[in-house]
Amino acid sequence: MNTLKKMQVLSDSAQYDVCDHVNHYRKSDVNLPGIHNATVPGGCKIPLFKTLMTNKCVNDCKYCINQSKRNFTRLELSPDELARAFLNYYYNDYVQGLFLSSGIARDVDDTMEKMLDAVKILRKNYGYDDYIHFKVIPGASKDTIKRTMTLANRVSLNIESATPDGMSEISSNKDYNKDILKRIGWINSISKRKNSIMCSSSTTQMIVGANDESDVEILSRIKSLYKNYDLSRSYFSSFSPIEGTELEKKTECNKQRTNKLYHADTLLNTYKFDLKELVFEENDQLSLKDDPKYLAALERDIFPLEINSVPFYELIRVPGIGTISAKRIMAIRKKKPFTKLEELKKIGVVVDRAEPFIKLEGNYQVVLDNY
Numbered sequence: 286m287n288t289l290k291k292m293q294v295l296s297d298s299a300q301y302d303v304c305d306h307v308n309h310y311r312k313s314d315v316n317l318p319g320i321h322n323a324t325v326p327g328g329c330k331i332p333l334f335k336t337l338m339t340n341k342c343v344n345d346c347k348y349c350i351n352q353s354k355r356n357f358t359r360l361e362l363s364p365d366e367l368a369r370a371f372l373n374y375y376y377n378d379y380v381q382g383l384f385l386s387s388g389i390a391r392d393v394d395d396t397m398e399k400m401l402d403a404v405k406i407l408r409k410n411y412g413y414d415d416y417i418h419f420k421v422i423p424g425a426s427k428d429t430i431k432r433t434m435t436l437a438n439r440v441s442l443n444i445e446s447a448t449p450d451g452m453s454e455i456s457s458n459k460d461y462n463k464d465i466l467k468r469i470g471w472i473n474s475i476s477k478r479k480n481s482i483m484c485s486s487s488t489t490q491m492i493v494g495a496n497d498e499s500d501v502e503i504l505s506r507i508k509s510l511y512k513n514y515d516l517s518r519s520y521f522s523s524f525s526p527i528e529g530t531e532l533e534k535k536t537e538c539n540k541q542r543t544n545k546l547y548h549a550d551t552l553l554n555t556y557k558f559d560l561k562e563l564v565f566e567e568n569d570q571l572s573l574k575d576d577p578k579y580l581a582a583l584e585r586d587i588f589p590l591e592i593n594s595v596p597f598y599e600l601i602r603v604p605g606i607g608t609i610s611a612k613r614i615m616a617i618r619k620k621k622p623f624t625k626l627e628e629l630k631k632i633g634v635v636v637d638r639a640e641p642f643i644k645l646e647g648n649y650q651v652v653l654d655n656y
């Protein structure tokens with residue numbers, strides 16, 4: 286099979302690795318396999334070549350297209366083949382970076398070595414110095430992780446579930462504490478050795494709806510990863526049943542659920558909300574209808590807040606005020622107090638949402654009970 290055909294298959298198999306939270310299936314305008322838009326450190330979006338080294342895998346993750354029990358064509362790119370295919374895209378300006386993942390053909394470190402060989406060829410033989418996101422394989426040795434982090438700009442290791450029990454529901458091979466949490470800890474400690482390390486950030490990914498874990502369990506785990514391991518961000522992949530897997534008859538995860546998890550994740554990570562501030566339904570799930578920030582605000586008795594004096598951490602708890610508009614408010618009110626809603630609208634506040642929760646110069650804008 287020629288390289289282009291292999292890339293078609295392997296990049297399709299890589300689509301379940303999320304690299305953009307808005308729409309991770311969106312592909313670039315160029316009709317070539319493996320090109321996906323992605324959000325990179327710093328927040329900009331760039332087109333990446335996203336592929337697996339191989340779709341062979343010895344593991345049996347029940348949700349996964351590549352799991353060992355599925356019967357389909359298995360392929361592998363050699364490190365040199367992958368490097369040349371990527372550079373062909375790169376030099377033609379189709380992509381600005383590489384997102385490299387893999388199934389486990391024989392064992393974990395053999396796979397990591399092959400992936401590392403591809404990256405080394407790019408960096409050392411061809412002098413490629415642009416963006417590389419490298420998916421560390423669960424169970425990888427500390428040495429291979431360390432060497433990866435001297436060559437890649439970002440690494441990630443998919444945590445997949447929130448608890449060890451949740452993991453055993455979906456995979457019989459992966460040891461949650463040893464193969465995943467311990468390795469995420471290593472990534473964090475290695476990233477602090479600034480001298481020889483190129484990698485500036487790490488992320489993870491959870492699959493939502495493949496097991497019975499609740500949103501409380503998922504967000505508790507994510508919050509603890511942010512706190513203990515300096516994780517840059519987390520991605521949520523909505524479970525979707527794949528033919529030929531044990532979960533082929535399981536119901537697809539409602540996309541609204543992952544959307545709400547992303548909202549809640551932003552509140553925990555960027556807005557520094559405590560998990561206790563979020564509102565969950567009786568089954569420990571987020572509401573699929575309402576915005577988590579709005580529901581959290583309804584539960585707090587701090588509102589209405591005076592826009593001209595409230596501290597930053599309370600200002601960003603107002604629905605309709607994000608971190609950027611809050612910073613603008615802080616800067617402007619030092620020179621002149623806000624007196625009209627129109628002034629807030631001009632700097633990006635979503636006034637319709639914020640209005641019931643704020644006061645301007647002591648005047649309450651709308652009575653919340655009547656809203």
Ligand code: SF4
Nearest residue numbers: 342344346349352388
């Ligand atoms: S380790 Fe699990 S999730 Fe990763 S490719 Fe293999 S079967 Fe799929």
